[in-house]
Amino acid sequence: MQQKQKDVTQHVGYLLKRAQSALRGAMDKVLREHGLTVPQYSTLELLALHPGMSNADLARATFVTRQSGNVVLRGLQDAGLITRPDAADHGRALPAHLTEEGHARLTTVQAAVYAVEERMTAAIEPRRVTALLADLERIAAALEE
Known part of the structure; x- marks a missing residue:
C-alpha cells in the first residue's frame, strides 16, 4: 500500500478531481460556443451510440x-x-x-470536444494513455464494489 502523503494536493483523489475540474472547464467553454452543456453533449453522444435509451439510463451514464x-x-x-x-x-x-438536427449539432461540436481531449492527452506519451485508461477503469471498479 502506498504511504500517505501529508500534502493533500498530492493525493490521487485530489489530483483526479483537479484533472476532472480542468476537463469540465475546458469542455464547458467549447460547448457554450455551441449552445450546449456537458450533460446535453454527453446525452447526444450516448444517443448516437445507443438510440432509444431511457431517461434513467441516460442520467446514470451522464x-x-x-x-x-x-x-x-x-x-x-x-x-x-x-x-x-x-x-x-x-x-x-x-x-x-436524435433528430437530424441533433445528429448535425453533435457532428459539429464533436471536433471541438475531441480537440479538448487531444490537448489533455498530449501531455502524456501515447503509450501511457492506454495504461492510464486501464488504471482509471480499475480505480472506478474498485470504488463501485
Whole structure:
C-alpha cells in the first residue's frame, strides 16, 4: 500500500478531481460556443451510440440525477435535437432518439470536444494513455464494489 502523503494536493483523489475540474472547464467553454452543456453533449453522444435509451439510463451514464436528466432531455427536445414519444409503449420509459438536427449539432461540436481531449492527452506519451485508461477503469471498479 502506498504511504500517505501529508500534502493533500498530492493525493490521487485530489489530483483526479483537479484533472476532472480542468476537463469540465475546458469542455464547458467549447460547448457554450455551441449552445450546449456537458450533460446535453454527453446525452447526444450516448444517443448516437445507443438510440432509444431511457431517461434513467441516460442520467446514470451522464452522471446526473434522473430529475436532472429529465430536464436535460426536455431542453434537447425543445431545441429539436431529440424526439421522445408522448407516452410509453410499455412501462414508463420514453425512449429518446436524435433528430437530424441533433445528429448535425453533435457532428459539429464533436471536433471541438475531441480537440479538448487531444490537448489533455498530449501531455502524456501515447503509450501511457492506454495504461492510464486501464488504471482509471480499475480505480472506478474498485470504488463501485
